[in-house]
Amino acid sequence: MIEIKNLTKSFGDMLVWEDVSFKIEDGETIAVIGRSGTGKSVLLKHLNALLYPDSGEVLIDGKCIFELSYTELRKVRQRFGILFQGGALFDSINTFENIAFPLRYFTDQSEEEIEHNVHEALDMVNLESVGSKSTAELSGGMRKRVGLARAIILKPDYLLYDEPTSGLDPKTSGEINELIITMADSLDITSIVITHDMHSVLEVAETVAFLDDQKLSWFGKKDDMQNSDNKQLLDFITASEYQIKPN
Numbered sequence: 001m002i003e004i005k006n007l008t009k010s011f012g013d014m015l016v017w018e019d020v021s022f023k024i025e026d027g028e029t030i031a032v033i034g035r036s037g038t039g040k041s042v043l044l045k046h047l048n049a050l051l052y053p054d055s056g057e058v059l060i061d062g063k064c065i066f067e068l069s070y071t072e073l074r075k076v077r078q079r080f081g082i083l084f085q086g087g088a089l090f091d092s093i094n095t096f097e098n099i100a101f102p103l104r105y106f107t108d109q110s111e112e113e114i115e116h117n118v119h120e121a122l123d124m125v126n127l128e129s130v131g132s133k134s135t136a137e138l139s140g141g142m143r144k145r146v147g148l149a150r151a152i153i154l155k156p157d158y159l160l161y162d163e164p165t166s167g168l169d170p171k172t173s174g175e176i177n178e179l180i181i182t183m184a185d186s187l188d189i190t191s192i193v194i195t196h197d198m199h200s201v202l203e204v205a206e207t208v209a210f211l212d213d214q215k216l217s218w219f220g221k222k223d224d225m226q227n228s229d230n231k232q233l234l235d236f237i238t239a240s241e242y243q244i245k246p247n
């Protein structure tokens with residue numbers, strides 16, 4: 001379990017958010033939503049201590065990650081896979097090597113094991129035959145899939161998705177959403193998805209954290225959103241294409 005306790009973050013004298021607290025249960029898929037600039041990415045970066053807060057804690061299995069030694073933190077970070085917005089692929093190496101990169105960097109697996117694991121990851125994202133392709137040959141949707149294959153290659157416990165459907169057409173977005181669900185189910189993974197895309201929220205999330213007004217404005221089960229009396233949340237939802245059905 002990840003427990004976020006009373007987290008406050010500012011940059012200089014600009015407060016991003018304060019006193020944010022919520023829990024992410026093992027195996028759960030949670031969407032972090034909010035308008036641009038409300039600090040979704042900043043929050044995501046606190047979960048594996050890529051950023052440190054002004055105050056507060058992030059507890060993973062009961063231990064605050066901001067108090068870990070370098071070696072302990074390295075181990076914790078290996079438990080996270082991250083799908084970055086643009087895929088964050090290295091364009092100087094081919095697709096296979098992009099996916100193999102974490103294995104070469106963090107493990108001492110043999111060439112045979114690496115080959116097996118990369119093909120298994122490519123299979124999982126439904127991209128069996130692109131290993132030898134240069135990343136420049138990949139479409140936007142394929143780049144996300146390759147990024148996802150790389151994110152799962154170390155068999156992480158937690159998968160962080162930063163705007164996984166941004167820049168994709170509706171059909172490709174739907175395919176990525178399906179993959180998020182497949183990953184959660186077949187790898188028994190905890191997924192944290194940052195998104196503006198309400199279709200994505202409705203399809204993949206069980207729980208929703210809504211950042212607004214420099215705080216965690218709403219937190220709860222997806223199905224309870226429509227009964228919320230949080231005006232900002234309702235505005236955010238109706239401003240997207242998703243229309244709430246009246247009760």
Ligand SMILES: Nc1ncnc2c1ncn2[C@@H]1O[C@H](COP(=O)(O)OP(=O)(O)OP(=O)(O)O)[C@@H](O)[C@H]1O
Binds near residue numbers: 035036037043
């Ligand atoms: N390293 C940094 N140094 C200074 N300010 C930062 C840094 N990272 C983020 N910020 C600021 O913190 C605020 C929140 O940024 P963040 O990227 O988390 O927003 P977001 O909700 O993810 O936005 P978007 O939906 O547009 O990606 C913004 O005002 C941003 O400029």
